[in-house]
Amino acid sequence: MxxxxxxxxxxxxxxxxxxxxxxxxxxxxxxxxxxxxxxxxxxxxxxxxxxxxxxxxxxxxxxxxxxxxxxxxxxxxxxxxxxxxxxxxxxxxxxxxxxxxxxxxxxxxxxxxxxxxxxxxxxxxxxxxxxxxxxxxxxxxxxxxxxxxxxxxxxxTGITVDLTLPDLVETLAAGAMPLPADRIDAVRDLLDAKDAGGLARLGADAYLPFIEAAGPVGPALAKLRSIAGAQALDKRLSAIDAIVAALGDRVTLTLDPTERHGFEYQSWIGFSLFGQGxxxxxxxxxxxxxxxxxxxxxxxxxxxxxxxxxxxxxxxxxEHRRVFLPLGTAADVGARLRAEDWTTVAALSAEDDARALGCTYIFDGDGPRPL
CATH class of the missing domain: 3.30.930.10 (Bira Bifunctional Protein; Domain 2)
Known part of the structure; x- marks a missing residue:
């Protein structure tokens, strides 16, 4: 082919x-x-x-x-x-x-x-x-x-930082919200997919409130702290409070504690970055x-x-200031202009056209002149 x-x-x-x-x-x-x-x-x-x-x-x-x-x-x-x-x-x-x-x-x-x-x-x-x-x-x-x-x-501009807690399920499953070892991966994947029905069918109803605890960082933290059994996350949530205080109004902060896709190898915290437009x-x-x-x-x-x-x-x-140097322009003229932050385009033949070559100025013997 x-x-x-x-x-x-x-x-x-x-x-x-x-x-x-x-x-x-x-x-x-x-x-x-x-x-x-x-x-x-x-x-x-x-x-x-x-x-x-x-x-x-x-x-x-x-x-x-x-x-x-x-x-x-x-x-x-x-x-x-x-x-x-x-x-x-x-x-x-x-x-x-x-x-x-x-x-x-x-x-x-x-x-x-x-x-x-x-x-x-x-x-x-x-x-x-x-x-x-x-x-x-x-x-x-x-x-x-x-x-x-x-x-x-x-x-x-308009930078947004979206925080996540990649080890949320492992942390809770080891204590306050116990899970059999063979269900941890499944619960983690269902939370990542925001699959409430799947969690209910799996018997992991205690984890359902975490799906709703996402959005602007302030309300999301409040929802997380209100979940029964989520006290094991207190240290992490206090860390997020400190992050909010440190970044201040410089960025928009959001929180999605169950986001997992792309964070498979992250430990206690992960984040994604977004920009306006x-x-x-x-x-x-x-x-x-x-x-x-x-x-x-x-x-x-x-x-x-x-x-x-x-x-x-x-x-x-x-946008560069591109100046056309007609045929026969002395080399030191180009060197001087480049030292003054001009971009020079030297003619190689009498047929070279300044506008066609993207120049907005031409050197007329005394200095750059707008075309």
Missing amino acids: TIAPGLLPEGLRDRLPPQAEAGSRLLHRVIVAIGRHGYMRVTPPLAEFEEELVGRLKSARAQDLLRFVDPVSQRTLALRPDITAQVGRIAATRMGHRARPLRLAYGGPVIKLRATQLRPERELTQAGAELIGTDSLAAVIEILNVAVEALEVAGV LSGEIGRGGGYTIMHADGHEEKAIGFSLYIDPLVDVGLGVV
């Missing part, structure tokens, strides 16, 4: 001007904003040995990865669908001797085997930060502040653990942001 010229695989695309430049600019802004909080940048490879990457991803399965056989090692490699796991590997191995808490930042492309209806792209630009060695309340507040600042620097979530994060070679697990917390949705709504686009 002949492939049409210029056709790309499903879910992959070219970025053209000015969006390609906007994407690079936004990634740089985000990484710089993160770095100013003491996060050091690391750059993992695009592909790793499949078994190593799957083991670090935890929630991912081998069939969820885009794989190929390395002609050098003759072993199966996988393209990364997420950079967080790779940062965890670096923290546990090559930087395992560094003092904790260890602050690391990253940015680069990821590729997924399949797209989703909400996000049809398979190749995305991901950026983020990981705080290795703790998942304390102070660490959560720092990570959230860094994420919000990075989005603000990128031009996102942007469809779907533009980032997520939370607490998790990193596995070391000796078998011990290390606490961590972090977030990932996706640059592509920001580019798609026009963020990061900068």
Whole structure:
């Protein structure tokens, strides 16, 4: 079968001007904003040995990865669908001797085997930060502040942070709301799906009120505190109170305590990030653990942001002052103009047209003149 010229695989695309430049600019802004909080940048490879990457991803399965056989090692490699796991590997191995808490930042492309209806792209630009060695309340507040600042620097407004409690069922099932071990996963999935009928059929009626305890953070917390047997969550709810106090009016805070999809490997807290005018979530994060070679697990917390949705709504686009340099213009003229923050387009022939080449100014011998 002949492939049409210029056709790309499903879910992959070219970025053209000015969006390609906007994407690079936004990634740089985000990484710089993160770095100013003491996060050091690391750059993992695009592909790793499949078994190593799957083991670090935890929630991912081998069939969820885009794989190929390395002609050098003759072993199966996988393209990364997420950079967080790779940062965890670096923290546990090559930087395992560094003092904790260890602050690391990253940015680069990821590729997924399949797209989703909400996000049809398979190749995305991901950026983020990981705080290795703790998942304390102070660490959560720092990570959230860094994420919000990075989005603000990128031009996102109307930011909403949706908090969740990924281990809610496990915490309650171990004490105040006991469940047989073989029902915990089912109850967790039914809560995630907001399936009240399924919970009733399973005999988990005590968990039904949690479905309604979602929405703006204030009323949601009040509903959670009113649920009989939810006292085991008091420490977590007090932590959310502290998060609300720390973020203040900077963002809109919501709470969905039973949200689980995409938070399968998170520990006591998770969060999704949204922005005004942007469809779907533009980032997520939370607490998790990193596995070391000796078998011990290390606490961590972090977030990932996706640059592509920001580019798609026009963020990061900068109008350059493009000046056309007619044929014969001295080289030092162009150098001087570029030093003054002009973008110069030099004529290569007498037929070159300034307007057709996207210029809004022309150098007339004395200086740039509007066209």
